[in-house]
Amino acid sequence: MNSTFPSILKRYSSALQIAPLGLVILLFLVGPVIVIGIFSFYKYTGFFMVPGFVTENYEEVFFSANTWATYFETLKLVLITLVLTFVFGFILAYYLVFDIVQFRWKIFLFLLTIVPFWTSGVIRMISWIPFLGKEGLINRAIMGIGLSDQPLEFLLFSDFAVIVSYVHMFTLFMAAPLFNVMAKIDRSLIEAARDSGANGIQILLNIIIPMCKPGIAIGTIFVLTLVAGDFTVVRVLSGSQAGSVSIAMANQIKVLQYPFACASAVVLLIVLLLIVGGIMRVIDVRKQL
Amino acid sequence: MTKLTDSSNKKIISRRTMLKGSAAALSVAAATGVGGFPTLWAQDIKDIEIRMLGSAVTHQKPLEEMAVADTGLNIQQTVVDFGTIMQRVATQPRGWDIAEPAYQQLPGVWPLGNCRAVDTRRLKHWDKVIGLYKSPGKIWDDASYGQGMNPSLFNYTSTEDGTDFAAPESTPWLTLLPGNHNADTLGARLDIIGRPIESWAEFINPEFAGRTGLQNYPDIGLMDVAMAMEAAEMITYSNKGDMTLEEIDFTFNYMVDLKKKGHFRAFWTTFMESVNFMLSGETVIQSMWSPAVTVVKSNGVPCVYLDLKEGYRSWTIGSLISKHVEDGKKLDAIYDLFDWYYSGPAGAYFARQGYYMPTPEHTRKYLDPYEWDFWYEGKAATQDINNPFGQKLEPAGALRDGGSWKNRMGRVAVWNSTMKENAYVIKRWNEFLTA
Numbered sequence: 001m002n003s004t005f006p007s008i009l010k011r012y013s014s015a016l017q018i019a020p021l022g023l024v025i026l027l028f029l030v031g032p033v034i035v036i037g038i039f040s041f042y043k044y045t046g047f048f049m050v051p052g053f054v055t056e057n058y059e060e061v062f063f064s065a066n067t068w069a070t071y072f073e074t075l076k077l078v079l080i081t082l083v084l085t086f087v088f089g090f091i092l093a094y095y096l097v098f099d100i101v102q103f104r105w106k107i108f109l110f111l112l113t114i115v116p117f118w119t120s121g122v123i124r125m126i127s128w129i130p131f132l133g134k135e136g137l138i139n140r141a142i143m144g145i146g147l148s149d150q151p152l153e154f155l156l157f158s159d160f161a162v163i164v165s166y167v168h169m170f171t172l173f174m175a176a177p178l179f180n181v182m183a184k185i186d187r188s189l190i191e192a193a194r195d196s197g198a199n200g201i202q203i204l205l206n207i208i209i210p211m212c213k214p215g216i217a218i219g220t221i222f223v224l225t226l227v228a229g230d231f232t233v234v235r236v237l238s239g240s241q242a243g244s245v246s247i248a249m250a251n252q253i254k255v256l257q258y259p260f261a262c263a264s265a266v267v268l269l270i271v272l273l274l275i276v277g278g279i280m281r282v283i284d285v286r287k288q289l
Numbered sequence: 290m291t292k293l294t295d296s297s298n299k300k301i302i303s304r305r306t307m308l309k310g311s312a313a314a315l316s317v318a319a320a321t322g323v324g325g326f327p328t329l330w331a332q333d334i335k336d337i338e339i340r341m342l343g344s345a346v347t348h349q350k351p352l353e354e355m356a357v358a359d360t361g362l363n364i365q366q367t368v369v370d371f372g373t374i375m376q377r378v379a380t381q382p383r384g385w386d387i388a389e390p391a392y393q394q395l396p397g398v399w400p401l402g403n404c405r406a407v408d409t410r411r412l413k414h415w416d417k418v419i420g421l422y423k424s425p426g427k428i429w430d431d432a433s434y435g436q437g438m439n440p441s442l443f444n445y446t447s448t449e450d451g452t453d454f455a456a457p458e459s460t461p462w463l464t465l466l467p468g469n470h471n472a473d474t475l476g477a478r479l480d481i482i483g484r485p486i487e488s489w490a491e492f493i494n495p496e497f498a499g500r501t502g503l504q505n506y507p508d509i510g511l512m513d514v515a516m517a518m519e520a521a522e523m524i525t526y527s528n529k530g531d532m533t534l535e536e537i538d539f540t541f542n543y544m545v546d547l548k549k550k551g552h553f554r555a556f557w558t559t560f561m562e563s564v565n566f567m568l569s570g571e572t573v574i575q576s577m578w579s580p581a582v583t584v585v586k587s588n589g590v591p592c593v594y595l596d597l598k599e600g601y602r603s604w605t606i607g608s609l610i611s612k613h614v615e616d617g618k619k620l621d622a623i624y625d626l627f628d629w630y631y632s633g634p635a636g637a638y639f640a641r642q643g644y645y646m647p648t649p650e651h652t653r654k655y656l657d658p659y660e661w662d663f664w665y666e667g668k669a670a671t672q673d674i675n676n677p678f679g680q681k682l683e684p685a686g687a688l689r690d691g692g693s694w695k696n697r698m699g700r701v702a703v704w705n706s707t708m709k710e711n712a713y714v715i716k717r718w719n720e721f722l723t724a
Contacts, residue, residue, distance in 0.1 A: 064716070065720075066716065066719050066720045066723060069720070069723040070719070070723050073723055129565070129569075130569070133569050133570075133571060134569070134570055134571055135569055135570045136569075153499055153551075153554075156571075157554060157555040157571070235505075235558065236562075238555075239553075239554065239555020239556055239557075240505040240555065240556035240557065240558055240722070241548070241553065241555060241556055241722065242722065242723070243719060243720075243722035243723030243724075247719075247722060248719045248722075248723075251507065251715055251718060251719055251722075252715060252719075253372070253376070254372040254375075255375075255397070255507075255711060255712075255715055256375065256376065256379055256397055257712065257715065
C-alpha cells in the first residue's frame with residue numbers, strides 16, 4: 001500500500017496540478033461561452049427571448065452594414081495601437097537590454113515600468129480628460145504661448161484621445177515580451193555580424209527584429225485582445241462618439257437583445273481566435289518560451 | 290436594528306446575517322421555507338428583509354434610514370443603473386423583492402410575468418395619488434397629455450396575474466406603484482452664450498457646433514434631437530414617443546449629418562459625465578437631468594435648466610413587486626412600506642432634490658411653506674434653500690429653474706418612451722455611433 005499510493009499520485013501528478021486551474025477555466029470560461037453560444041441561436045421577438053435554433057441573429061450580424069463598420073473601426077484602432085505600442089515597446093526593451101550594462105539595473109528599471117499599474121487602469125484613462133480637454137493643460141499651454149487662439153478640439157473626445165490612452169495603458173504588454181526575448185539574444189551573434197561588416201541598421205533589421213518575432217507575437221496577442229475587447233476607454237475618451245464592436249454589444253444588452261448580442265460575441269470570439277491562430281501559425285511562439 | 294435588544298432576537302440576527310451572505314441561499318430559504326430553524330415568515334414583521342433594486346434616483350442611504358426608522362422594516366437597497374434593473378427584473382426575479390425601473394422599461398419587463406400586480410385596495414393613500422396615474426393621465430385638467438408613453442396607459446393590468454396593460458382605472462390592479470416623476474429639458478451656460486435660449490431648436494443651431502452634448506441613451510437621446518428638429522420646423526412627428534420607421538430614418542439621417550459636421554462635442558453616458566462636460570467648458574448646451582444642473586451650480590458654474598416653449602420631456606419611476614413574493618408577512622410589509630412612501634416624509638425628501646412624489650398633499654405637510662413655494666409653486670425663495678442633507682442649494686431670492694411644478698408637468702411634450710420600433714432604433718443608434 002505504502003508504495004502504490006504515492007506512485008498513483010506520481011502518475012497523475014501533472015493532471016492533479018492542472019486540475020484546479022482547469023476546473024476554474026471550465027466553470028468560469030468554457031461554461032459561459034457555451035451558454036453564450038446557445039443563446040445566440042435563440043429566437044428574439046421584440047422584447048422576448050424564445051428558446052430555439054434560428055440563424056437570424058447571425059444573419060443580422062453578417063448582413064448588417066453596421067457590423068462591418070464597427071469591425072473596421074475596431075480593427076483600425078487595433079492596428080494603430082499595435083504599431084505605436086510596438087515602436088515604443090521596442091525602444092524601451094532595446095534600451096533596457098542593450099544600453100543598460102548591469103543586469104541588476106536592467107531588472108530594476110524594468111520593474112519601474114510596472115509602477116503605473118499600481119493605480120487603477122480606469123483612473124489612468126480618465127486622467128487624460130483634464131489633460132486633453134478644451135480647458136485642459138495642453139490647450140492652455142498652447143494658447144498661453146500663442147501657438148493658437150482656439151483650443152485644439154481634436155485632442156479630446158476623438159480617436160486621438162482613445163489611441164493615446166491605449167498606448168499609455170498597453171505599451172507595457174508589448175514591451176514585456178519583447179524584453180524577455182531580446183534578453184535571450186546571444187551577444188556573440190551581434191558581434192559576429194559586426195565583425196562581418198554589418199552596420200547598426202542591418203543588425204537591427206536582420207538579426208534583432210527577426211529574433212524578437214515570438215515576443216512581437218505575444219505582445220500582439222495581448223494588445224489585440226485588450227483593444228478588441230475594450231469598452232470603457234473607447235466610450236469615455238471618444239465622448240461616446242465612436243462605435244466599436246463591444247459598444248454595439250453593450251447597447252444591445254441594455255435593451256435585452258441578448259440573442260443578438262450573443263451572436264455578435266460569438267462572431268468576435270471567432271474572429272479573434274482566427275487572428276491569434278494565424279499569428280501562432282506564422283510564428284512559433286513556443287520555441288522561445 | 291437598534292431596537293432589538295433581548296438575546297433571543299440577537300440570535301435571529303446572527304442567523305439572518307448568515308443568510309444575507311448569500312442572496313441565493315436567502316431566496317431558496319424564502320421560497321421553500323427551509324425547516325430546522327425559524328424561517329423568515331415566522332418572525333415579527335420587522336425581521337422581514339425587503340430587498341430593493343433601484344437607481345441612484347430613488348435609492349439613497351439617508352432615505353433608506355428614514356424608512357427603516359419610521360417603519361421598523363429591514364430594508365436592503367441595491368443601487369444599479371436602469372439597464373441593470375431591467376436585466377435583473379427580466380432574468381433574476383428571485384434576486385429582489387421590489388425593483389424600481391422607469392416606466393418606459395415596462396413594455397420590456399412587465400409581459401415577462403416576473404412581477405405581481407399591486408392591489409390599489411390595499412394602498413392606504415391611493416385616493417391621494419394624482420391623476421397622472423389614473424384615468425385622466427394628467428395632473429390638471431388644462432395640462433397636456435403628452436406624446437409617447439403616458440404613465441396612466443402602462444400603470445394597470447387586467448388581473449392579479451396579468452401580463453397585459455389595461456385601461457387606466459379599469460381594474461384595481463397596478464403594474465407597479467407610481468413613484469417619482471419630473472420633467473427634463475436642456476441645460477445651458479447662458480453666461481457663455483450671452484443671450485436667452487427659448488426653443489429646443491437651439492439644440493441643433495450651428496452656432497453651437499462643437500459645443501453641444503447629447504445623452505448616449507438611444508431612446509431618449511433620439512427624442513431630444515426630435516424635439517429640436519420639430520421645433521426647427523424640419524418635420525412634424527405623428528408621435529415623438531412612438532415614431533414610424535420613416536420618421537426614425539429621417540431623424541437619424543439628420544443626426545448622422547450633424548455628427549459628421551462636428552456638431553456634437555461629445556455624448557454623455559453617466560450623470561457625472563454630463564456634470565463634467567458643463568464644468569470643464571466642453572459643452573455650452575446639452576441634454577441634462579435636473580439634479581445634474583444642481584451639481585454644476587453648486588460647483589460655482591452658472592448652468593441654467595432651460596424653460597423652453599415647446600415643453601418638456603417627462604419621466605416617472607415606479608416600484609415593481611417580484612412574482613416570488615408570496616402572500617403573507619413579507620407582502621404585508623411591502624404594502625406598509627408603500628404606504629410610508631406615500632405618507633409624506635419621502636415626498637419631502639425627494640422634493641428637496643427637485644423630484645415629485647405622487648401624493649403632493651402629504652408631501653406638503655412635511656415641507657416648510659417656503660420650501661413648498663420654491664419647489665412646487667416656482668416662487669422666489671424667501672430664505673436659503675437647502676437640500677435634504679442640509680447643504681445650501683440656492684440663496685434667498687432664487688427661482689427654481691424650469692418654473693413651478695405645474696409649468697413643468699403641465700407642459701409635457703413627450704414622455705420617455707420605448708417605441709414599437711425599438712429594435713430598429715437601437716440598430717440606427719449603433720450606426721450613428723460609427724458614422
